[in-house]
Amino acid sequence: MSERYDAWGALERLRQAGPLVHCITNYVAMDVTANALLAIGASPAMVHAGDEVEEFVSISSALVVNIGTLSAPWVAAMERAADRAVALGTPWVLDPVGTGATAYRTRTARDLSGRKPSVIRGNASEILSLAGEVGGTKGVDSTRGADEASGVARELARGLGCVVAVTGATDYVTDGTRTLAVEHGHPMMTRVTALGCALTGITGAFLAVEPEPLLASAYALALFGLAGELAASGAIGPGTLRVRLMDALHVLDTVTDREIRIREV
Amino acid sequence: MSERYDAWGALERLRQAGPLVHCITNYVAMDVTANALLAIGASPAMVHAGDEVEEFVSISSALVVNIGTLSAPWVAAMERAADRAVALGTPWVLDPVGTGATAYRTRTARDLSGRKPSVIRGNASEILSLAGEVGGTKGVDSTRGADEASGVARELARGLGCVVAVTGATDYVTDGTRTLAVEHGHPMMTRVTALGCALTGITGAFLAVEPEPLLASAYALALFGLAGELAASGAIGPGTLRVRLMDALHVLDTVTDREIRIREV
């Protein structure tokens, strides 16, 4: 199984390349996303001005767009950056934070999802909302399970022509044809802010080194989740968990000799 | 005393409800505020766009407004959100960061304080400035003691018809008639940025589960301060203090079996 899903090989390529990952993300997530990307071996940059996003995309290996604290000028920059990424063949990943919570958020997320992202990564409520279902969000947290959303994710992936990842107790990632289940992570991770956003950032880093978005997304889910497990073991609470997660992303290696739990479903 | 001021009962209700707390707060405070709210059991969301603040308030259980890094579009959103909260009967708390430091800041804080907040939480300099006294602030830090400001806080509470909390070595919280003194916290907490802002966030969470703002505010002060004491004991410096504080908020429980030091003065 580890031969088929070579997450460790992708991690090694990531660390050798140290890809520049251009992030247009929310204020809450910037610190933890940048630190997670640095810890795992990528080179993050947060750049959002309309005056420079297109030029910055052109020197980056991947783009991350996250609407967590969206506002009109930022949305305009996201659109320009996404369009430029597509024009250049640069992979990009969308995190539709809180879609379904307000009409503005839903409208923005749907618009961006139509601009040919390589991957969309969200919780169950967000993915259901993107697919047109109503309800199930509590602010930026999900009230629905990922299992519930995996069928809808497959439809959405087919309709948009991209990969869709739904995260929860089990994560599902699908390109509309194949669906992979990833069994990693720890419940205490939901008690640290913006770890879903950081995972989206890590997905961007894997997109820079793994040409198959389905695999890039699965590897990000598996290794970020595994780092979370390592961090949670011995953590007293969310404070130590976050610190240990950054350490774990940095030291994560084949020597940890953990099984990568990715399987086709 | 613990029967009269049932902070533990309120904490239990908070954890069961997991209230959605809508925060319009400053850039510096977002990470630590979101993490403190998650650690104690609430569900925070940072949302500031004029296009969605009113809708977001309508799905939230409490609103937190903090002017730390204010600018014109944010202030406009704060005003709309606050007015909507009042219209809906949703409790809201104001943190007038740095009032008195600049004319713009003072004007904005006074305007917001007139929009019927449930609670205003500030340091002595900020509360004195709101009440019309001049001087005593050093940027966002206070140069005055909370004791000095408690009488003024009582007048201010009476004038505005809200609860006013002044934090310092001893914290005072008053509705203009009754005044409670809270004896919790640790001096090293002033060496970690935005812990006052995080406390204001926690106050929002308690407002969502405790109908009496005077008590909600006192419980937030007492339990956040107690978590800070637990965190400081064994902390080497502000780095470990912050990490341990997040852990402490998470594990805080009656089993810690600490006295809650709230008394009427």
Added chain:
Amino acid sequence: MSERYDAWGALERLRQAGPLVHCITNYVAMDVTANALLAIGASPAMVHAGDEVEEFVSISSALVVNIGTLSAPWVAAMERAADRAVALGTPWVLDPVGTGATAYRTRTARDLSGRKPSVIRGNASEILSLAGEVGGTKGVDSTRGADEASGVARELARGLGCVVAVTGATDYVTDGTRTLAVEHGHPMMTRVTALGCALTGITGAFLAVEPEPLLASAYALALFGLAGELAASGAIGPGTLRVRLMDALHVLDTVTDREIRIREV
């Protein structure tokens, strides 16, 4: 050597003064910069609104300008704040993050560098870009060594009439006539986001208590680097490093009895 370069004496003055340091910095760096400044004993404030930056500069002991996440309204505020600082004789330090990565960024950094900063602090790529050399940046990270840039830094310092600090494995700081080399720090510090930005903040704090910008800058480099070394010793990865760095800045003292490695070159 420690008599000639009295970093410890300057640190003591800093802690006694607790200077208010006005920061207009990037979203990613705000938390860690504020925490580093508080940990070492200064009083930071992040204030960026055009409506108040000039007034805020007038009550501050130093100004820090960092273009990491620049946009038009922020740049306008930076210019006004910088001009006001110069008019008042308040020292200010510029961090030209990512200069060279985009035309907008380069143009902004050059404009600001012409507004009489006391100190410019950047990595080799940024300093080379400011001096008109092309290439060598990967987003916000440098692909060039500080040694390579020290000659150019000297020319730049002479041309602009300010101090220029180039950070790398060895740091160089020059006023165009004298050049000091500082040998402190740890490679793992590059795996924590915004530590360069935090160092620029600390430089602002030393400018508030040390009238000679060359020395203020060297002391900031030496003591921040020394704190990083203490933090790295025993750190598992970048998560613990950051926490330990904040602790080290707080407890840093002559009793640590470490040699300060500053020498004229």
